[in-house]
Amino acid sequence: MQTGSCECGSVTFEITGNLRPVVACHCTQCRKTSGHYWAATQVDNENLKIINKSGLKWFRSSNFARRGFCTGCGASLFWQLDGENATSIGAGALDGETNLKTEKHICCADKGDYYDISDGLPQVAGVGNSND
Template identity: 85%
Template sequence: MQTGSCECGAVKFEVTGKLRPVVACHCTQCRKTSGHYWAATQVENEQLNITEDSGLKWFRSSNFARRGFCTGCGASLFWQLDGEGATSIGAGTLDGKTDLKTEKHICCADQGDYYDISDGLPQAADLDNSND
């Protein structure tokens, strides 16, 4: 089991399933929400147990997805694509050692002009059927 939380502890969660490798999303929404690009893993909804939700707020960020964040500290925690049955989880919100690796970059067409993607991992111009 993997645990995670926001910075202030008003949102805490446990993950009981296998986490997907990390995908880095460079879309404008992810950059606006996180302050940089969004790096997330993912798990089936049934394998995500939110154990503390006093600070959890969901924001409908588009007509096809919503984002979960903490109203106390502002941490960007979750992303859910409507009807997918899975939740993307900000990789940085997980506690301790995760053994996760970043596998690719998506929405690179929206990448900010202040950084380069130079790690040699695959890059897709758009969502590339990967959900984050």
């Protein structure tokens, strides 16, 4: 089991099951939400249990997805694609050792001009499907 939370503790959660390797998203929305790019893992919804949701607020960020954040400390925590049975979770919100590794960067065409991606990991211009 893996646990996680926002900074102030108004949102806490537990994860069972396998987590996807971390994907770094450089899209404009992720950069605006996080202040930089957003690094997230993912888990099937049935393996995510939100223990304390007193500070959790969902924001409809597009016509196909929503983002979960804490109203107390402002932490960006979750991203859910409509119709998908999975939740992306900000890797920085996880407690302790995760043994996760970043596997790739997506939406690199939208990255900020103030930084370079130089870690040698695969870079995808868009979201990572076969049209990229």
